[in-house]
Amino acid sequence: MESMARPIVHDDALRQRLLDVTAQLVDREGPEKVTLRDIAAAGGTSTSAIYSLFGGKSQLLTAVVNYGFRSFHASQEIAGKEGLKATGWAYRKWALEHDALYRLMFGGAMDAYAEGRSAGGPDGGGLADGGQTIDAMAPLIGAVTAAQAEGVIGPYNVMLIATAFWAQVHGLVSLELARGASMPIDWDALYDATLDAGIRAWAPRP
Amino acid sequence: MESMARPIVHDDALRQRLLDVTAQLVDREGPEKVTLRDIAAAGGTSTSAIYSLFGGKSQLLTAVVNYGFRSFHASQEIAGKEGLKATGWAYRKWALEHDALYRLMFGGAMDAYAEGRSAGGPDGGGLADGGQTIDAMAPLIGAVTAAQAEGVIGPYNVMLIATAFWAQVHGLVSLELARGASMPIDWDALYDATLDAGIRAWAPRP
DNA sequence: ATTGTTTCATAACATTGTTCTATAACTGCG
DNA sequence: CGCAGTTATAGAACAATGTTATGAAACAAT
Incomplete structure (x- = not known):
């Protein structure tokens, strides 16, 4: 209250920049390989910024995961209106485009960092958990309901x-991501056939 | 040829002990958290042993993964003779019992370590790849063939x-492993219903 | 015993996440 | 205008960990 002091540089703009930069680096190199010093350099700041804005590497990655969930959710939302198969294809498309981030979101690799929960900033707080997964499933649930109505x-x-459905698609995608190149499989065709089979399995009984 | 020297302590017995110890530690703490110093201490030796026997942490983990594949494959082999559903249940059982190891084998987390291929010792050489996945699928393929015959x-x-099928089961299991506790789902029931649906989807058309 | 050779535990090194600290940048007041 | 007060931040210091280098230990041959 006495007097104001040095102006803030670790602000929301920098926070967003760090999120973007980290998402990029994580997608390019994976969460383990990317270092705080690299992130800070790429963001034109020091590692202190990460600690003052996020709390540490763990919370930074959590924030990036949340960021990813929003993008993924939006993608699912759009596809959800076009039906079940479209939702499945959109899922795969997003995952293949965000390789490492996808693994961080759904592969459980995040558990390696889980321990110090942050106080809960406007965005980064709280560990990514099942709530987000269920959130992200909402468009799929909508598509299933619509298909039932039809x-x-x-x-x-x-x-x-x-x-x-989610498990089927997730399984295919993560298998493709992990071992795709070294397995003699036509993934496009498999994906198509599997989506059809999934729908067939839950078709109304005669 | 001139003269023999100090007797070898870094032998196959120690190698096996390190494999066991590492598998245990990885299952308990995950591959990132476990340190070479811990492993060496638990094995009653020094970190040098890991370098002379395996080449480094990366190759040690690769060897552990290979070790895991053998155990998993054996489990699938037994269940494969009892039919499709049994194979699925055995898959889940093994995965839940080997949490972190399962993720290391199928979750793509191994990529974080991939770079220096070892020269190829009697066992640990070569990075775990799609070949092993396909190998591990053999019992499932057999069960599918049998089911076709029936x-x-x-x-x-x-x-x-x-x-x-594999993707379906893998998807369910990894979803359960990653987010199981925080999702309001009866995994046993879901698993059962999904296995049935899978079979239904590929039933002969009328 | 001494020498030579091989094996291995330990010490040194580099990197990385995290914490500490001293400086920088500003305000308000004399 | 300068000086004290305060806060934010960059950079130094710290701890842990994978990896490499080093020198001592253990044995055979002479």
Whole structure:
């Protein structure tokens, strides 16, 4: 209250810049390989900024994951209106385009960093958890419900079907990401056939 | 040829002990958290042993992954004879019992270490790759073929069906491992329903 | 015993996440 | 206008960890 002091440089703009830079570096090199010093240099600041804005590497990565979830969710939202298969294809597209980030979000690699929860800033607080996964599933749940209304999907439990679909797609994508290049498989065709099979499996019984 | 020297202590017995110890530690703490010094201490030796026997942390983890694949493969082999659903349940059982190791094998986390291929010792050489995944799928492929013979599964491409099944199960398991506790889902029931749906999807068409 | 050779535990090194500290940048007042 | 007060930040110091280098230990041959 007495007197104001040195003006703030570690502001929201820098925070956003660091998020962008980190997302890029993580996508390029993976979360382990990227160092705080690199991130700081790329953002034109010092490692202190990461500590004052996020709290540490763990929280920075958490914030990046949250950032990723928003992008992924938006992508699913759009595709969700175009039906079940479109949602599946959009899922794969996003995952292949965000390789390392996808693994960080869904691969459980985040657990390696989980321990010190941040106080909960406007955005970065709280560890990425199932809540976000369920959030991200909302468009898929919507698509399943719509398909039921159209009679394409039978009257099974919606959450169960959605999770089954999600797991199917996630499994294919993570298999493709992890071992795709070294497996003699036509992933496009497999993906297509699998989506159809998934729908077939939950079609109304005659 | 001139003269023999100090007797070898870094032998195959120690190698095996280090493999066991590392597998345990990795399963308990994950591959990032476990340190070479801890491993060496737990094995009653020094970090040098890891370098002379494996080449480094990367190759040690690769060897552990290979070790894991053998165990997993054996488990699948047994279950494969009992049918498709049994294979799926055995898959899940093994994965839940080997949490971190499973992620190391199938989660793509190994890529973080991939760079220096070892010369290829009797066992640890070569990075774990798609070959092992396909190997591990063999029992599943057998089960699918058997199910086709019984008329439970239709005349679709076997590899395609097997991969679809594998992805389905892998997706469920990794979702459960990563977010299971924080999602309000009855995983047992979901697993059961999903296995049935998978079989239904590829049933012979009328 | 001495020498030579090989093996291995330990010490030194480089990198990286994190914490500490001293300086920089500003305000308000004399 | 300068000086004290205050806060933010860059950079130094610290701790941990994978890796490499070094020198001592253990044995055979002479």
